[in-house]
Amino acid sequence: KQEVTQIPAALSVPEGENLVLNCSFTDSAIYNLQWFRQDPGKGLTSLLLIQSSQREQTSGRLNASLDKSSGRSTLYIAASQPGDSATYLCAVYDSGAGSYQLTFGKGTKLSVIP
């Protein structure tokens, strides 16, 4: 069964700092990996989708990398801002046990201090 782990569970950084969020998964036979953002009491917003054949994706200040063979992904946030404060979730899409589904990590709660 696929398991997704995100470390650290919480992170606090001063405004302007660059930071890296980590995601690891146990089964490398994935179709894609997706990073989401979740604000308190809200739904999930998709940030980046990386296909299994890709190594990275960029959107604005965000850059996500994927190393499928080692079961790892990172989300790099440049020049962090207080508005980046949220919980960031990593999810992988695979066909484990015959059920095509996203398996989520428990998230990293990011606080950017002004």
Next chain:
Amino acid sequence: NAGVTQTPKFRVLKTGQSMTLLCAQDMNHEYMYWYRQDPGMGLRLIHYSVGEGTTAKGEVPDGYNVSRLKKQNFLLGLESAAPSQTSVYFCASSYSPVSYEQYFGPGTRLTVT
């Protein structure tokens, strides 16, 4: 373009009562999903649908039923609510989950007393 919408936003039920959660999407997506989110457990898939008229079980399907009579709608039913079903429920949709991201609704917060 409203994206994915969910009705209701909040609901309180007593044990044994029934209810239906409605999810609607206006993006012409084939795939739709129901998840529940619990503290310390993350998001878990309840049921999903790969097209109109189809449904399939996810990771935690017990106690729930679903229907996809129209492509744009995906209903989640609780026939006899239990306190263990207290959770936040999210609906999501996508064109094809292999190549496209999933879009999520705002969630329904359900409390069963």
